Amino acid sequence: MPELNGDQVPIVAAALIRLRGDTLSAVAEVTAIRAANLSVWLRGKAQVISAKRVAGLLYHLGLEGGRLRSDILHRWHDTGLLTETKTVFDALLASEATTWVFQDSQPALTKTRFIQTGDAWLRLEITSSATAAVDLAHVASAQRVLTFRTPLADVPTESLQAAQDTLLAMAEQTAIDVGDQELLDGLMARLGELSATELVSNTASPNGWIQLENSLRLAIELGVQPGVIAQLISDNFRPSPRSKPAAKRRPR
Numbered sequence: 001m002p003e004l005n006g007d008q009v010p011i012v013a014a015a016l017i018r019l020r021g022d023t024l025s026a027v028a029e030v031t032a033i034r035a036a037n038l039s040v041w042l043r044g045k046a047q048v049i050s051a052k053r054v055a056g057l058l059y060h061l062g063l064e065g066g067r068l069r070s071d072i073l074h075r076w077h078d079t080g081l082l083t084e085t086k087t088v089f090d091a092l093l094a095s096e097a098t099t100w101v102f103q104d105s106q107p108a109l110t111k112t113r114f115i116q117t118g119d120a121w122l123r124l125e126i127t128s129s130a131t132a133a134v135d136l137a138h139v140a141s142a143q144r145v146l147t148f149r150t151p152l153a154d155v156p157t158e159s160l161q162a163a164q165d166t167l168l169a170m171a172e173q174t175a176i177d178v179g180d181q182e183l184l185d186g187l188m189a190r191l192g193e194l195s196a197t198e199l200v201s202n203t204a205s206p207n208g209w210i211q212l213e214n215s216l217r218l219a220i221e222l223g224v225q226p227g228v229i230a231q232l233i234s235d236n237f238r239p240s241p242r243s244k245p246a247a248k249r250r251p252r
Contacts, residue, residue: 004066009054014042015087016061019076031057067092070119073160080093080129086139093117093141101142102167104152112152114167115140118203121164146171176186 004012017027024042028035033053041047049057056066062074078085093099113136115122126136137145144178144223147222156162 004091008044009058010044011090012063012088013057013061015084016063017042017079019084019088020061021077022061027057028058030060033057047135067121068117068120070121071160073157073163074120074122075157076122077125077127079127080133081131082126082134082136082139085124085136086134088141097141099140099142100144100146101137101140102146102148102152102171103136104148104150106153108153111157114155114163116164116167121160123155123163145199146239147176148174168221 017024024035024038027033028038031038031053033049033197037047037049038057041049059069062069062072068074076085078116097118099115099117102116110125110127113124113126115124117140124136126133136142150170155166220226220229
C-alpha cells in the first residue's frame with residue numbers, strides 16, 4: 001500500500017472533498033478545524049493544523065491508516081475526465097490490489113458505477129463531460145470489468161452489506177447465464193481471501209454463510225468438481241492460532 005507523504009495529504013483531501021460534494025463549512029464543523037485554516041491548508045500553504053485533527057479530517061473523508069476505509073460504502077461524484085478519482089487512486093491504491101469495476105449498459109448523462117478494490121467498496125457517479133470520457137477501468141487499474149443490463153442506480157445503498165450482496169449476486173447470475181468460468185474463478189478467489197477469523201466471526205450474521213452457500217452452489221452448477229472446490233478452500237484456509245480445534249482427550 002502506498003504511503004502518503006506530507007505534500008500528498010492536502011491534495012488527496014481536497015480531491016476527496018470535491019468527490020464527496022462536501023462544503024468547507026460542513027467539513028470544518030465536523031472536524032473542528034476553522035474553515036479559513038482548512039482552506040489555506042488544502043491549497044498547500046503553510047498552516048498549523050494538529051496531526052490529530054488531520055487524522056480526524058481524513059477519517060471523515062473515508063481514509064484510515066493511509067487507505068480507503070472498508071467499513072463504509074464510499075459515495076463519489078466525478079466528471080467524465082475522472083480527474084479527482086485519478087488523484088485519489090494514484091495516491092492510495094497499491095498496484096497489487098485486486099480491483100473490479102461494476103458497470104451497466106444503460107444510456108444516461110450521469111452513469112452509476114461501483115468499484116471494489118481490496119476490501120473497499122465505492123459507488124461512483126460519473127457525469128459526462130464535453131470532451132472525451134476517460135476509461136474508468138484504466139484509471140482504477142481494474143483486473144475485471146462486469147457489465148450488467150440492470151441499472152446500477154437501482155442497487156440498494158442503505159448499507160455497505162446491502163450493496164455488496166446485491167452486486168455479488170448479480171455477478172453470480174451473470175456467470176450462470178453465460179457460463180463464465182473465469183468469472184467463477186474470480187468469485188471463488190474472493191471467497192478464498194476471507195481469513196479464518198472472518199469466517200468464524202460471521203456466525204453471528206447469516207450474510208457471510210449465505211454468500212458461501214451461493215458461491216458453492218454456483219460452482220457445482222457450472223460443473224466444478226467437489227474435489228476442486230475442497231482443494232481451493234484447503235489452499236486458502238489458514239486457521240489462526242485461536243481457531244485450532246481443541247485436542248481430544250484420551251479415554252481413561
